[in-house]
Amino acid sequence: MSSIPHAPAAGHDHGHDDHAHHPTGVMRWITTTNHKDIGTLYLWFSFTMFMVGGMMALTIRAELFQPGLQIVEPEFFNSLTTMHGLIMIFGAIMPAAVGFANWMIPMMIGAPDMAFARMNNWSFWLLPPAAILLITSFFMPGGAPGSGWTMYPPLSTEQGMGMDLTIFAVHIMGASSIMGSINIITTLLNLRAPGMTLMKMPLFCWTWLITAYLLIAVMPVLAGAVTMLLTDRHFGTSFFNAAGGGDPVLFQHVFWFFGHPEVYILILPAFGIISQIIPVFSRKPLFGYASMVYATAGIAILSFLVWAHHMFTTGLPTAGLLFYMYVTMLIAVPTGVKVFNWVATMWKGSLTFETPMLFAIGFLFLFTLGGFTGLVLAMMPVDVQLQDTYYVVAHFHYVMVAGSLFAFFGGVYYWIPKWTGTMYSETLGEIHFWMSFIFFNITFFPMHFLGLAGMPRRIPDYAQQFADWNMVASIGAFGFGLSQLVFLYAVIKCIRGDGAKAPAKPWEGAHTLEWTLPSPPPYHTFETPPEVR
């Protein structure tokens, strides 16, 4: 259950933990093994990459503002779409989720830190070199890869040195993710406070436990796929080279065996955050805690069995097409359980609409819309028509942006009083939400129309008939980008202490262990385990 009953002793003043002996200045951040510091590093890294990927998105939208080639060359446009995808997925969303995990999991389960604190430091510090490799690929001969984030051969086997840098970056980020996942699972299984059984863990911890298992299973598969790509490029193998007896479609199978669970890796931690926020601002326990856990596990299991729905147009046998179509539709069942439980939690609750709740409700509306368009795409005959159109772009942005990103924004507003000891500005938060909500829909809703009308994705120029909605989408994109500056300002205000002082528990409906600590929490927490009833 997300609301954890605990003895008063669990909430006692942990002032004895105040001996915050740690390096200061730059060395604090480079050498830190503290989960809170590392969580902060992850979150700032993620926001930086979000801005970098966002600038690429705005360049893409500026080019697409009207038909014809205006700003960038077509090859560079392809590189932008590729790097935008890679950076947003591996550089922004995944590290943000890990940042939340680092900050919150030890405090939610009453652990003093992560199980492997030094490895935690190493997991983070692998990321900046990987990001530098990705961005440096733009300056290599031939430029950054233009194969799309999926890196399909034969295009990816024939591109310049930028692809090698990208493959190396993917390897490094994969290693980082696997180490992070091992750390999270070990922490959750071995370091929970006495009395906190698995079924008493907050749902955010449950979603991360399952996500970490997914990561351990699929990141090595991606590593294998890009290693084969690398050996095809430089060592004369023919894994994906048809001329040498290989099969380019094999790459698609291997990639999507990673890629589809990856979608859930990106969204499950967001589900966890939403499951923390909605009960607090509804002032009710989460409806159907156990069914939420089983639904999360169900989604994770099914995610391994649906990869070929990304490949409906590659000539799979009919039996395969039907299998993947039906199993894909089956994922709507556990997902529907979750949406139902969130709505049921709000039903007859004493709702208030602070910024975290606004983002949670925004998530609920928009993610559900993205889920429905996913069901549309799951139907094989429809997908054959919509494959590689803007309908697909609209669908996954509703899931990734309005899903993961909105949940992470909600999570930041929910926990930032705890992190900084300062309440965020509710006015700024609400401005940020409404601007994001409105401009997000202006950007991505028209893409459904464009896709249904047949506009292909990943093209820098398009027919005149698509001009109007592209112009609308581009205006929305710049508005969405601008609204993130409001978020940055709101966060910096909190960090600078410019706001009301946050109490230990600023939300009256919050009952998890982190709220028993002062705001901000001491550098070392729960060195004495709390009692959980």
Place this chain on the structure above:
Amino acid sequence: MDNRGNEASRGRNLRTAAILAGIAVVFFVGVFAARIFGAGGGGLVVLGFAVVIFLVIAIGRNLRSKE
């Protein structure tokens, strides 16, 4: 469950990590093995079911041990 800083807990953490790292290695090697030994699609299906079984056993064991 909670254990802080003693040798036994470190050993337990390391064992958990070693098992998890082993799974990662099996998946990495499995991708190549599936290709080298043919039936790549079949290999992936087997790996997929291995994951399913692993998740069921791992979560089930923990749930049972806490009851």
